[in-house]
Amino acid sequence: MNETAEDFGFTALWKAEADRAQETALTVANPPLRTGRIVRVERGECDVVTTDGRERVASDSLRSQDDLAPVTGDWVIVGETDTGAVIAHIVQRASTLARRDPSEQVIEQVLAANIDNAFLVHGLDRPLRAGRLERFLVLAWDSGAQPVVVLTKADVDDDVGEEGAGSIAEELAGVIAAVAPDVPVCLTSAVSRLGLDDLDQWLTPGTTTALLGESGSGKSTLVNALLGSEVQETGEVRGSDAKGRHTTITRDLLRLESGALLVDTPGIRAVGLWDAEDALERVFGDIVELSDGCKFNDCSHGVEPGCAVRAAVESGEVDIRRLDRFAIMAAELEEQAEKQVERERKEEKRKNHRRKNKR
Numbered sequence: 001m002n003e004t005a006e007d008f009g010f011t012a013l014w015k016a017e018a019d020r021a022q023e024t025a026l027t028v029a030n031p032p033l034r035t036g037r038i039v040r041v042e043r044g045e046c047d048v049v050t051t052d053g054r055e056r057v058a059s060d061s062l063r064s065q066d067d068l069a070p071v072t073g074d075w076v077i078v079g080e081t082d083t084g085a086v087i088a089h090i091v092q093r094a095s096t097l098a099r100r101d102p103s104e105q106v107i108e109q110v111l112a113a114n115i116d117n118a119f120l121v122h123g124l125d126r127p128l129r130a131g132r133l134e135r136f137l138v139l140a141w142d143s144g145a146q147p148v149v150v151l152t153k154a155d156v157d158d159d160v161g162e163e164g165a166g167s168i169a170e171e172l173a174g175v176i177a178a179v180a181p182d183v184p185v186c187l188t189s190a191v192s193r194l195g196l197d198d199l200d201q202w203l204t205p206g207t208t209t210a211l212l213g214e215s216g217s218g219k220s221t222l223v224n225a226l227l228g229s230e231v232q233e234t235g236e237v238r239g240s241d242a243k244g245r246h247t248t249i250t251r252d253l254l255r256l257e258s259g260a261l262l263v264d265t266p267g268i269r270a271v272g273l274w275d276a277e278d279a280l281e282r283v284f285g286d287i288v289e290l291s292d293g294c295k296f297n298d299c300s301h302g303v304e305p306g307c308a309v310r311a312a313v314e315s316g317e318v319d320i321r322r323l324d325r326f327a328i329m330a331a332e333l334e335e336q337a338e339k340q341v342e343r344e345r346k347e348e349k350r351k352n353h354r355r356k357n358k359r
């Protein structure tokens with residue numbers, strides 16, 4: 001099969017953006033330049049599908065924006081150098097799915113770019129923690145993607161009947177309704193193919209949907225079921241607690257026959273938040289709204305008098321645990337913002353120092 005950029009969502013808009021960036025790309029690479037989309041990132045190399053087809057290029061040398069690392073879903077301009085083809089430029093992203101880098105504490109890690117929908121994948125073979133779902137929701141809303149909770153492995157729920165509702169599914173639906181009442185939920189099974197058609201409303205031609213979730217939640221299995229072929233490797237979960245073994249290790253952009261695009265991703269352990277205050281307020285909209293009624297503008301909903309949020313907790317309207325989680329995530333974002341300012345200050349200092357030494 002001869003794939004080209006057109007198969008991966010190369011619209012007139014992206015073409016115009018890429019054309020504008022040609023000149024910049026020429027500062028670091030030679031013709032022939034070609035535009036393409038990154039379909040896989042590996043250490044130091046990327047697979048790019050360009051207007052000419054699929055090729056493997058070096059990702060991290062000589063880029064015109066060297067502070068930006070290319071990620072799956074990016075539109076890029078590829079050019080030639082003495083040592084071979086390189087990514088010369090990353091076209092300005094329409095959106096990014098990003099979290100706080102789990103290894104380095106104060107940098108952002110972009111998981112994927114130019115994503116329209118985020119499937120938050122969760123298996124019926126394990127409990128769903130509200131806090132975890134909230135974090136995934138913040139990540140999704142912050143990117144601008146439409147979140148959809150996709151429950152997998154419906155076939156393990158003995159009580160799932162004709163209408164799709166079962167006892168485990170119902171329990172999880174309760175958790176989801178409490179923290180994300182406005183987010184669509186789909187119950188699926190890759191085994192019985194239950195609910196797969198429901199996903200079609202998001203999987204429209206040319207749109208890109210990323211699958212996010214814990215290892216073992218069934219992301220790759222779902223991708224294979226939608227592809228109708230075993231393209232992605234899948235792995236057994238541990239019997240005792242249904243934990244996965246981190247089978248998928250790269251972020252892969254794959255094309256369905258319909259023309260919809262999927263990004264399968266490695267399982268996520270920690271969802272550290274990054275620069276997502278607005279999204280946080282969206283996910284905790286109920287608490288934010290209540291806080292309008294607090295006596296003090298900067299109320300921490302702790303011991304202050306006239307706190308409308310505490311009052312709502314006492315009346316049972318708001319779950320105290322939800323308030324606690326909100327406070328933790330808000331503090332986390334505040335800390336991240338402070339550290340980031342500090343880091344930028346240091347970097348600026350370093351740059352100035354270098355400039356002075358050059359003179």
Ligand SMILES: Nc1nc2c(ncn2[C@@H]2O[C@H](COP(=O)(O)OP(=O)(O)OP(=O)(O)O)[C@@H](O)[C@H]2O)c(=O)[nH]1
Nearest residue numbers: 190215216217218219220221234235246247248267
């Ligand atoms: N019964 C049942 N098992 C499923 C279903 N979907 C996935 N599984 C099983 O769950 C296990 C994990 O599936 P994967 O697709 O590898 O999970 P993943 O989310 O891609 O995991 P990582 O790549 O490690 O992040 C495998 O043993 C699958 O066979 C389903 O719908 N029903």
Ligand SMILES: [Mg+2]
Nearest residue numbers: 219220247248
């Ligand atoms: Mg996988």
Ligand SMILES: [Zn+2]
Nearest residue numbers: 294299301307
């Ligand atoms: Zn308050």
